[in-house]
Structure formats: C-alpha cells, structure tokens
Amino acid sequence: MEEIFNIVEIFYSIEGEGSFVGYPTVFVRLEGCNLRCEWCDTTYSYDGKTFKQLSLKKIIEEIKKYRTKRVCITGGEPLLTKNVDTLIKAVVKEGYYLIIETNGTVFNNRVEEALKSVYPNFYLVVSPKPEVKYNINQSLLKYINEFKFVVDEYITLKDILKYESLYKLKPLILQPERNKKEFIKKALKLQEELLKKDIEARVIPQCQKFMGLM
Numbered sequence: 001m002e003e004i005f006n007i008v009e010i011f012y013s014i015e016g017e018g019s020f021v022g023y024p025t026v027f028v029r030l031e032g033c034n035l036r037c038e039w040c041d042t043t044y045s046y047d048g049k050t051f052k053q054l055s056l057k058k059i060i061e062e063i064k065k066y067r068t069k070r071v072c073i074t075g076g077e078p079l080l081t082k083n084v085d086t087l088i089k090a091v092v093k094e095g096y097y098l099i100i101e102t103n104g105t106v107f108n109n110r111v112e113e114a115l116k117s118v119y120p121n122f123y124l125v126v127s128p129k130p131e132v133k134y135n136i137n138q139s140l141l142k143y144i145n146e147f148k149f150v151v152d153e154y155i156t157l158k159d160i161l162k163y164e165s166l167y168k169l170k171p172l173i174l175q176p177e178r179n180k181k182e183f184i185k186k187a188l189k190l191q192e193e194l195l196k197k198d199i200e201a202r203v204i205p206q207c208q209k210f211m212g213l214m
C-alpha cells in the first residue's frame, strides 16, 4: 500500500537554526502538533487545513528537485505522524543526511526502529517546551544529538539544567525568541550562568529571519 503523508510544505532554504546554520537544506514540514506554544511561529502547521496529502514517492521527487545533501523533517511535531518511520528510512536510503526537529514529547517503537536502522545518518534536534515543563520522553534521550532551548520570558537556568549531564556530549543551543533584543540579552546572561557550571552553550538566533528567508 502506498504511504501517504499530510504535508504542510516542502521548501528549500538555508538551515537557519542550530549547529547546521547556513547549510542549504530541504525542509519537509509535516502536519499536526500536540503542543500549543505561546510563541509558535508555525501555527499553520497544525490548523488542520494547511496541508496536502502526498505519497512518499512524490515527497522524494520534490526533495530531489534540489541539489542539497541535507533534508530536515520538521513540523508541527513530526514524530506524531504515524508512518514517519517510513519517511525517515526513505530519505536516508536516497542518500540524504537527515535532520529531525522535535519537541521531544512523542516517541514510539516504530520511530525507534527507524532511527536504529538509519544510524548514524541522522541528527536529532530536541527543543524542550515550557508547555510540558521542558519534559522529554525518556526513551528518546539516547537518540538526541542536540538540545535547543527557545529563550523567552519564562525560561530559567533551572529549566535548562534539567538535562545538565548530557551537555558535556551534546551541543546546547540557546535561541532568543523571535530574535528580540530582550531575549538575546537574556540568552547571553544564561550563557554566562551556564559557563559558571562549565557548560558551554551557544547563542544562535534564527538566522533565516535576519535574512528575510523562510
């Protein structure tokens, strides 16, 4: 049976956030999210009407229109999509390096099996969210490559330190909400506080927004 996905958009841009900032990337945005973050800038990804149904074959065809080596599966919350495991496997099978952006709350056996089967050709970025007190599904922890926290008016040092033991091994990114000056200042302050605990965080704004890109 043909695999069908609810796709909000597939587009080519540069990676604007996190460790791969600046690299040409194709983004596949899946529909749906289980959270409702106050400052969400992709609310159209879960409004229930801004998507089309595409087959796996069609998605791969769209991706292949661009000469990039990187594909980012994002959302919404991409791991909510029931058959996302088949998309993960197919993208990597086509020779792409796969970046997955998740809020870290959703995980299941199918996703785990897919991640194991494509290891090490993926990079899992988890952005813990205030709505769920920055909690992450414990089974996902060992597959995380990078932590990214949005620095908003509420986040505290204690929230970030929730995963303290992992920051020696995985990059920790602080991303000021909507690149606002007050949150850039707060992120730099948090960076300083983290350094006192020998944790080196990187402050990286949403570069695509500075450049007026998607």
Ligand code: SF4
Residues within 6 Å of the ligand: 033, 034, 035, 036, 037, 039, 040, 041, 042, 043, 045, 075, 076, 077, 103, 129
């Ligand atoms: S998890 Fe992401 S997509 Fe979902 S509401 Fe929060 S910011 Fe928006």
